[in-house]
Amino acid sequence: MPDLQQKIHDLLNTLLRGDGATMRRRCAQVLHPDCAFEMSHPLGRLDGIDAIAEGFYAPLRAALRHVYRRDEIFITGMNRRAEGGQWIAAVTHYAGTFDAAFFGIKPSGRLAFLRAGEFYRVEDRRITQARIILDLPDLMRQAGRDPFGGQLGLEGLFPGPATHDGVLPKTGDGGASLDLVEAMLGDLHVYDPATGGSKGQTGADGYWAEDMMWYGPCGIGSNYRWEGFVKDHRAPFLAAFPDRKGGNHYCRIGDGNYAAVSGWPSMTMTHRGPYLGVAPTERDLTLRVMDFYRCAGGKIAENWVLLDYMDLMDQMGVDLIARSNAMSDEGLHGRNDAIA
The missing domain is CATH 3.10.450.50 (Nuclear Transport Factor 2; Chain: A,)
Incomplete structure (x- = not known):
C-alpha cells in the first residue's frame, strides 16, 4: 500500500x-x-x-x-x-x-x-x-475562552514524534508495535483503586518507557512519565468513572514503530464523581477514543490521545460551546499564551 x-x-x-x-x-x-x-x-x-x-x-x-x-x-x-x-x-x-x-x-x-x-x-x-x-x-x-476553566496537565499543541518519522514511516515492525500496545491494553483495564496502578505497566519489564510522554486533549493536557499520567489523567478519570470499561475497538493497526487504535465508542461508564467541574450525574455515558503510539526498544515511548469530550459533556448536560461563548472577551487580544 x-x-x-x-x-x-x-x-x-x-x-x-x-x-x-x-x-x-x-x-x-x-x-x-x-x-x-x-x-x-x-x-x-x-x-x-x-x-x-x-x-x-x-x-x-x-x-x-x-x-x-x-x-x-x-x-x-x-x-x-x-x-x-x-x-x-x-x-x-x-x-x-x-x-x-x-x-x-x-x-x-x-x-x-x-x-x-x-x-x-x-x-x-x-x-x-x-x-x-x-x-x-x-x-x-x-481563542482565550477555555470551556474547562483550567487544566490538569500541560495544555498546548500536540508535538510530533520525538524521532520526527511519524508521517509515512519507513522503518520498524508494525506488527510488533501493535503486539506491544495490545498487551498493554489487556493489562491496563484492571487497576488498583488505591493507586491507579495496573499490572505490567511500569518497571524493567513494563510496557511503558520510564520517560514516556502522554499527550491528552483539552481538559486533560499532556504529562510526563507514568506518575504524571496517573496524577493528571488516570486518577481523576477513574475517580469520576470507577466502573469504566474500555477496549471496544473497531480498528487496530500497526505501521513501523507506530500503532493506532480507536473505538466509536470505546468506553462505557457511569458518572459517579466530579469531573472537569461537572458534579456527578449518575448517568450512563459512552466515550469515543483514538490512541496513537510510538514504540522504541520494546517500550511505548509516546502516546497521543483524542477523546470526544464535546460528546461526553453533551451527555452530561453541558454545552461547551455555549459555556465558552459566554466568557468575556476582556484580555483576549494582546495575550502571549493563547496557544502556548
Whole structure:
C-alpha cells in the first residue's frame, strides 16, 4: 500500500488549497461517492461527497482563513479487528487564521491549530469511511475562552514524534508495535483503586518507557512519565468513572514503530464523581477514543490521545460551546499564551 498511502496523503494535504471547485474535485479524487464521515460532536454523520464537502471542509475553510493541514502522524495497516480492511490513521492540525465562527465557536482573529485524530478505511484506492475527532475545546482555549476553566496537565499543541518519522514511516515492525500496545491494553483495564496502578505497566519489564510522554486533549493536557499520567489523567478519570470499561475497538493497526487504535465508542461508564467541574450525574455515558503510539526498544515511548469530550459533556448536560461563548472577551487580544 505504500504508493496508495502516499497518494492519499498528498491529496488530503492539498484538498483545502485553491478555490471551492478545486476542493470538490480533489474530494472526488480521494473520497468514494458513497463515503461516510462520522465526526465528533456536534458535526455528526456526513454521507456522500457533497455532504462531506459542505458539512466539514467548507465550514473549515470559512472559519480558518488560508487553512492547511499539518500531519504529525500518518500511518497505514491492515485492521486486526473483526471489521478488517486497510486503514489509515492520522494525527494532524488544521492551521489557519481563526477569522469566522466554526460551528458556533467564537473566532479569535489569530492563528489557530485545530487538532484532529482521523481514521480512514480505504477500498478501491479511495476512502470509503472515516471517523474524525476534532478537539474543539482546544480551539476555544486557543481563542482565550477555555470551556474547562483550567487544566490538569500541560495544555498546548500536540508535538510530533520525538524521532520526527511519524508521517509515512519507513522503518520498524508494525506488527510488533501493535503486539506491544495490545498487551498493554489487556493489562491496563484492571487497576488498583488505591493507586491507579495496573499490572505490567511500569518497571524493567513494563510496557511503558520510564520517560514516556502522554499527550491528552483539552481538559486533560499532556504529562510526563507514568506518575504524571496517573496524577493528571488516570486518577481523576477513574475517580469520576470507577466502573469504566474500555477496549471496544473497531480498528487496530500497526505501521513501523507506530500503532493506532480507536473505538466509536470505546468506553462505557457511569458518572459517579466530579469531573472537569461537572458534579456527578449518575448517568450512563459512552466515550469515543483514538490512541496513537510510538514504540522504541520494546517500550511505548509516546502516546497521543483524542477523546470526544464535546460528546461526553453533551451527555452530561453541558454545552461547551455555549459555556465558552459566554466568557468575556476582556484580555483576549494582546495575550502571549493563547496557544502556548
